[in-house]
Amino acid sequence: MNKKIFLPFFALIVFFLFLFNLLIFASDKTGSDSAKKETQKEVEILKEKIASKVAELRRQNFQAFSGKIVEIKKGEIEIKDYNEEKKKVFTDDLLTKYYLIKDNQKKEINFSDLKKDDYIIVSGILTDKGISANMIFVDEKYLVDFGKIVEKDKNEYWLKVVTLTNETISLDIETFTKQWLLNIKSLELERTGFSKIKEGDMIHFVAKDKKNENNRFSAQKIVVIPQEYFLK
Amino acid sequence: MKKETFLAIFLGVVFGFIFALIILGSISQSQLGKKTKSLLPQKKEFSILPAKPTSLKLLNITNPKNFLIIENDKVTIEGEVEKNSLIVIQSPIKDLVFQNKEEKFKVDFPLALGENVIKIVSYPQNPNLKTQEKTLFIYYLPNEI
Structure with a gap:
């Protein structure tokens, strides 16, 4: 090849190789920059996901404990839960807050307002020693149960009920007791009276967990499922 | 050139x-x-495991977890039980009775401030099956989480 042709040709090759290198470098830089941004974005998304998952888990696992006060002294309360199991609750003069729940409203109270046999809800952290209470709510305890009516007293308006666990409960049907009967055709609940309740029917009831002067529970409300439903 | x-x-x-x-x-x-x-x-x-054989469904409440603190004044109760059972859900503020057409059921249930004892009872249509029950203790305590 002629020297005059070879030199410009060689110069051009070098020039384009340089240009090519520049292009590669530029594309690499753009690629690595966008990759960095992409990674940062992914990290941010991951952080957000972890934070929301932690919040969700916290919400899902934030539990409360409830029970009747069996013993109370400064900084420590002993409760007996629904399982008759005793639990210790530790209070803090500065941190623990106390409320009374009544008529679907809460009112702030003091530690000194708590007394034996009060039913309390404790929110806090469960440790090996007991519960470190953040908040304590004094609430009403309700008995919600069901069973078969085995006896009906028409004179004193009470019912004897045998539950699924073979426990016998006597229920007073008071003037304030809301009484519902299941319509077995429409499966709708209808208002009813004591006279329509029969021995053998199933009864679902809610009562305050404190016996009255007759040593029976006063029913707040009842739902009766007639025995005929089960004979269909 | x-x-x-x-x-x-x-x-x-x-x-x-x-x-x-x-x-x-x-x-x-x-x-x-x-x-x-x-x-x-x-x-x-x-999964290489064989499909579960169809068996009688026991009452199972999948949501909510027991003893949970909730910030809203209602909760969605989800569960599964034998088809066509009569389900009674009762709490001090609400009574709900219905028949489930499918095994799974899902209902919204209101909550009162404080402790909510919710009793869920299922009466299977098949008389050979036993009545089943579950009790939930759910706490509606807004601003406590």
Whole structure:
């Protein structure tokens, strides 16, 4: 090849190789920059996901404990839960807050307002020693149960009920007791009276967990499922 | 400029461009490949275990968890039980009675401030099956979480 042709040709090759290198470098830089941004974005998304998952888990696992006060002294309360199991609750003069729940409203109270046999809800952290209470709510305890009516007293308006666990409960049907009967055709609940309740029917009831002067529970409300439903 | 010089310049430009395009093409293809791979759905794992035999469904409450603190004044109760059972859900503030057409059921249930004892009872249509019950203790304590 002629020297005059070879030199410009060689110069051009070098020039384009340089240009090519520049292009590669530029594309690499753009690629690595966008990759960095992409990674940062992914990290941010991951952080957000972890934070929301932690919040969700916290919400899902934030539990409360409830029970009747069996013993109370400064900084420590002993409760007996629904399982008759005793639990210790530790209070803090500065941190623990106390409320009374009544008529679907809460009112702030003091530690000194708590007394034996009060039913309390404790929110806090469960440790090996007991519960470190953040908040304590004094609430009403309700008995919600069901069973078969085995006896009906028409004179004193009470019912004897045998539950699924073979426990016998006597229920007073008071003037304030809301009484519902299941319509077995429409499966709708209808208002009813004591006279329509029969021995053998199933009864679902809610009562305050404190016996009255007759040593029976006063029913707040009842739902009766007639025995005929089960004979269909 | 001589004809040969012009030809050399032209060939150099063409050669340089072709070479650059080939390399850039291969780079962008490998990047696209990576993206496509991440966009593809992940391979599902298939169980080799045999399908569960159809059996009688026991009352199972899948939501909510017991002893949970909730910030809203209602909760969705979800569960499963034998089809066509009569389900009674009772709390101090609400009574709900219905028959489930499917095994799974889902109902919204109101909550009162404080402790909510919710009793869920199922009476199966089949008289040979026993009545089942579950009790939930749910705490509606707003602003406590």
